[in-house]
Amino acid sequence: MQADWLLFGLFGGVSLLSAIGVVTIQNAVKCAMSLIVCFFGLAALFVLQSAELLAVLEVLVYAGAVMVLFVFVIMLVENKDEESARTVLGSKWTLPVKLAGVGLVAFALGRAVRGAQFGERAALPEGFGGVASVGRTFLRDHLLHFELTSLLLLIGIVGAVIVARRGRRQEEPEGS
């Protein structure tokens, strides 16, 4: 029981601190590294809740593929003029207002959770959260959603390629 709290505190603290880092660090590449650390912490929390497949996918998809894409794009669009020195949007006095707004929402959500009554966790069937059980649920009971997801990914890939290519053609109109 004590070990559970220790692990939760460790990985929850890591993900919380690195999330704060994402918002506060000035350099965009360092923000991306901080976000990767946050994803690893979240993956560990997934393992603690016996979601092994999702933990692996979190590291593969988010910390791997998505963040590599982010770092590539950051390096492509990096500009070193004086504009990049400012990280905060708008004037300084709006910061406390935004912080208060977000804090108010978080407080309301926290109150709602505190009012809720949670019983004991349900007993888990054999192999809960593994590849076999999640795959069975996804591919047998929710096959339509799976197919729609693959369609969405296909549309996303084609859309990304078309959008990125169209911008280049406008830059050099006479080029083939």
Added chain:
Amino acid sequence: MSGGVPVQAYIYLSIALFSIGAFGVLVRRNAIVVFMCIELMLNSVNLSLVTFARYHGDLLGHVLVLLVMAVAAAEVAVGLAIMIVVFRERRSIYVDVLRDMRG
């Protein structure tokens, strides 16, 4: 596993991560960092989905997390492509410089 830590602790952590991400979306100038904060918000929701899936012993939450991951991947691909095009056209990705669509 995780028998000792109550459900509330995970949900509070999820709320905290979501709020940090929302704050980042509101205050950061760099559009790519804003994007990363949106990813953070999506992941905090994933954490609460996994928590409730574990609480109910139901794999539907895991399926929903997989859907969120797929949507996030598609969103990142298209969004970053748009960002590259915007940078090519305007030489800037700061959200207060790109104000053409402001009414």
